[in-house]
Amino acid sequence: MSALLEVSGVSKSFDGFKAIDNLSFAIGEPELRAVIGPNGAGKTTFMDLVTGKTRPDSGTIRWGELSRDLTRLSESRIAREGIGRKFQKPTVFEDQTVWENLRLALKGTRGPLTVLTYRRDRAERIAALAEEVGLSDHLARRAGELSHGQKQWLEIGMLLAAEPRLLLVDEPAAGMTSAERERTTAMLVEAAKTRAVVVVEHDMEFVARLNCRVTVLHEGRVLAEGSLAHVTADAQVIDVYLGRG
Numbered sequence: 001m002s003a004l005l006e007v008s009g010v011s012k013s014f015d016g017f018k019a020i021d022n023l024s025f026a027i028g029e030p031e032l033r034a035v036i037g038p039n040g041a042g043k044t045t046f047m048d049l050v051t052g053k054t055r056p057d058s059g060t061i062r063w064g065e066l067s068r069d070l071t072r073l074s075e076s077r078i079a080r081e082g083i084g085r086k087f088q089k090p091t092v093f094e095d096q097t098v099w100e101n102l103r104l105a106l107k108g109t110r111g112p113l114t115v116l117t118y119r120r121d122r123a124e125r126i127a128a129l130a131e132e133v134g135l136s137d138h139l140a141r142r143a144g145e146l147s148h149g150q151k152q153w154l155e156i157g158m159l160l161a162a163e164p165r166l167l168l169v170d171e172p173a174a175g176m177t178s179a180e181r182e183r184t185t186a187m188l189v190e191a192a193k194t195r196a197v198v199v200v201e202h203d204m205e206f207v208a209r210l211n212c213r214v215t216v217l218h219e220g221r222v223l224a225e226g227s228l229a230h231v232t233a234d235a236q237v238i239d240v241y242l243g244r245g
C-alpha cells in the first residue's frame with residue numbers, strides 16, 4: 001500500500017480561528033479509513049480542503065504518483081483527478097428511475113466505450129453498479145420512491161460510476177435503519193478493496209463494523225490514529241471525545 005493522498009502541515013483559519021491546525025496524515029491506495037472527532041474538530045473542513053472547495057493558508061496536499069499538489073488545482077480539476085465526495089444528504093434525481101440515475105452518472109465518464117459497444121457496455125456497467133450497491137431489483141423504480149438508505153446507496157453507485165481513486169463519504173449511517181447500516185458497511189468495505197475510501201462518521205458501532213484504521217481529529221489536528229481499539233483506549237481521546245455525554 002503506497003500513499004495516495006499526503007496531507008502535510010496544512011492549516012486553515014476562519015476569522016482568526018484555526019479550524020485546521022498543522023494537520024498531517026496520509027491515506028493509502030487501496031485503503032478504508034474512518035475519521036472521527038467531536039463537533040468542530042475540522043472533519044468537514046478537511047474534506048473541503050481535499051476537494052478544493054476551501055484553500056489552505058499553508059501546507060500541501062500531495063496526490064498520486066506525480067505527487068501533485070491539490071491545493072493548486074481547481075475544484076473541477078480535482079474531481080477529474082478521481083476524487084469523489086458524498087455529502088450527508090442524498091442528492092439523486094428523484095423523478096428519474098434508478099437506471100436513469102446511474103446512466104446519467106456514467107455519462108461523460110472515462111472508459112473504453114466505443115460507439116459500437118457503447119449501449120451494451122453501458123447496460124452492463126449499470127447492472128454491475130446496481131449490483132454493487134444492492135439496487136438490482138429496483139432499477140425501474142423512481143429514485144424518489146426509494147427509502148433514505150436506498151437513496152444513499154444510489155448516490156454511492158453514481159459516485160462509483162466515475163471510478164474514483166478516492167471517495168470521501170460524510171456520515172453515511174445517519175438516518176439509516178440498522179439493516180441498512182449493515183449493508184452500507186459491506187458496500188464501503190467492498191468499494192475500498194480497489195480504491196481509497198475515507199468515511200467521516202459519528203456512529204461508533206458503524207465505525208467498529210468498518211474494521212479499519214481510525215484517525216481521530218481534535219481542534220484541527222490528529223489526536224490519535226490506529227485501530228479502533230487503540231484509539232478508544234487513548235486517554236486523550238476518551239477525555240475530548242468519548243467521555244462526553
Ligand SMILES: Nc1ncnc2c1ncn2[C@@H]1O[C@H](COP(=O)(O)OP(=O)(O)OP(=O)(O)O)[C@@H](O)[C@H]1O
Binds near residue numbers: 014039040042044045
Ligand atoms: N466557512 C467557515 N467560516 C467560519 N468558520 C468555519 C467555516 N467552516 C468551518 N468553520 C469552523 O471551523 C471549525 C471546524 O468545523 P468543521 O465543520 O470542519 O468541523 P466538523 O468536525 O466537521 O464538525 P461536525 O462534526 O459538527 O460536522 C468549527 O469551529 C467551525 O465553526
